[in-house]
Structure formats: C-alpha cells, structure tokens
Amino acid sequence: MSRVMADCRRFESESDCTLTIIGEEAEVVMTAAQHAEAVHGHQNTPELQQQIRDMLEPESGYVQGERQPEPFPG
Ligand SMILES: [Zn+2]
Numbered sequence: 001m002s003r004v005m006a007d008c009r010r011f012e013s014e015s016d017c018t019l020t021i022i023g024e025e026a027e028v029v030m031t032a033a034q035h036a037e038a039v040h041g042h043q044n045t046p047e048l049q050q051q052i053r054d055m056l057e058p059e060s061g062y063v064q065g066e067r068q069p070e071p072f073p074g
Helices: 025-040 044-057
Strands: 004-007 020-023
Touching: 004 025, 020 025, 025 044
Parallel strands: none
Antiparallel strands: 004 020
C-alpha cells in the first residue's frame, strides 16, 4: 500500500494552517476529517470525507517548508 497526503498548506485558509497528514488513505481521510472539524469548522460528514479523498496527493508530492497555496477548486 502506498501512502497518501492531505496537505493544509495546499490551499489558502483563514487559519494559515500548515499541517500535513501522511499515511494510508483510510488513516489520512479519518484524521483529516477530524482535523477539518476541530480546526477549520467543517462538519465531519461523508461528503467532507469524500472531498478529502478527492484532494489526496501521493506521498511523493511532499515538499518541505513553505508551499505556494493554490486557489481552492470549484
Ligand atoms: Zn488544517
């Protein structure tokens, strides 16, 4: 199993969150959903978890330090 990444630095956010979560997909989706609820004020719903799943990147996309944020899709 390859590991995947959910990177809060990827998108601009009000809290300027710098958290990066890397692990197996199920771990990352669960942890990122809990984080999104605790820190970003989202509701931890199946829809949110699907959104997170759609935004996952391969672990190899990790960059150290600062990352240039992208506009949020949609
Ligand atoms: Zn965050």
